[in-house]
Amino acid sequence: MLVNDLVSVQYQIVDATTNEVLDSSARGEGGVLPVLLDTNQSSLFVAALECEPVGSRVVLSLPGSALGEGANNVVVYAQAVEQLPEIATGTPVDPTPGMPTVTLDDDGKPSIKIPEGDAPTETKVAVLTQGDGPTVGSGDLVVVQYLGVKWSDGEEFDSSWSRDAAPAQFQTTGVVAGFQKALEGQKVGSQVIVVMPPSDGYGASEGHELQKESLVFVVDILATTPVQQ
The missing domain is CATH 3.10.50.40 (Chitinase A; domain 3)
Structure with missing residues (x-):
């Protein structure tokens, strides 16, 4: 997958210090959510999934310093399930x-x-x-x-x-x-x-x-x- 690809992703983002789930695709239909691999707004997913084939399961650990002052380390569990269309399909x-x-x-x-x-x-x-x-x-x-x-x-x-x-x-x-x-x-x-x-x-x-x-x-x-x- 490449930057600016649109994919459906199954994921959890977990606080590595408290083990709290910070975000999860479980709130999406079928347990997945669409993600645009945009470096400005979805940098976590770009870091985890760029250059990986669809279907790959990825675990990514990020230091809190990369997320802002005072932030804890996080762990991202992600799988790109499907590449989504980039034009209307109705x-x-x-x-x-x-x-x-x-x-x-x-x-x-x-x-x-x-x-x-x-x-x-x-x-x-x-x-x-x-x-x-x-x-x-x-x-x-x-x-x-x-x-x-x-x-x-x-x-x-x-x-x-x-x-x-x-x-x-x-x-x-x-x-x-x-x-x-x-x-x-x-x-x-x-x-x-x-x-x-x-x-x-x-x-x-x-x-x-x-x-x-x-x-x-x-x-x-x-x-x-x-x-x-």
């Missing part, structure tokens, strides 16, 4: 009239054609591909592929596909309101399109280059994990 849905048109290349990368007419005055979400996986909840950590363009000229301003097609990972509450509305309540495996006015985009970000722009995103929802309380 059933195609008939297009919604009035929404931008989306076409996919052979790798699943989308392109967006903006329709004639005025920009939206309220956020609208349409399902392009209906998945059957877990439902994204508020505050979940999601893994997605996405493309964002401006309604005004169709120009791309952000895209995971433009970064070596590596999926992105973030909490639903850590993105603009329109993007959050597009994610929450949808099922993993779905592809959705969202159009949003500036008020649900960057309208409140004074001086932002997209402050006055209506935005369009196409999003492949690849995985979701409730954030550990």
Whole structure:
């Protein structure tokens, strides 16, 4: 497995001093949770699983000094069970009239054609591909592929596909309101399109280059994990 692979993992993270289980995949469906091998947010799993074949069982001991001042040593027990798809895998849905048109290349990368007419005055979400996986909840950590363009000229301003097609990972509450509305309540495996006015985009970000722009995103929802309380 390589950095930025998306895999389902069975794991426990244990405090080596107290033997307390700090986190576990047991809270996931079937006892596994999806993990994006992202060096910024999943560095423990990158250290444990990078370059290991799927199915390998790994035990990794980490000194507390690597985790922050005053932290105890930890032991990570992990097994990558399955490599997960990095594009939407659901059933195609008939297009919604009035929404931008989306076409996919052979790798699943989308392109967006903006329709004639005025920009939206309220956020609208349409399902392009209906998945059957877990439902994204508020505050979940999601893994997605996405493309964002401006309604005004169709120009791309952000895209995971433009970064070596590596999926992105973030909490639903850590993105603009329109993007959050597009994610929450949808099922993993779905592809959705969202159009949003500036008020649900960057309208409140004074001086932002997209402050006055209506935005369009196409999003492949690849995985979701409730954030550990």
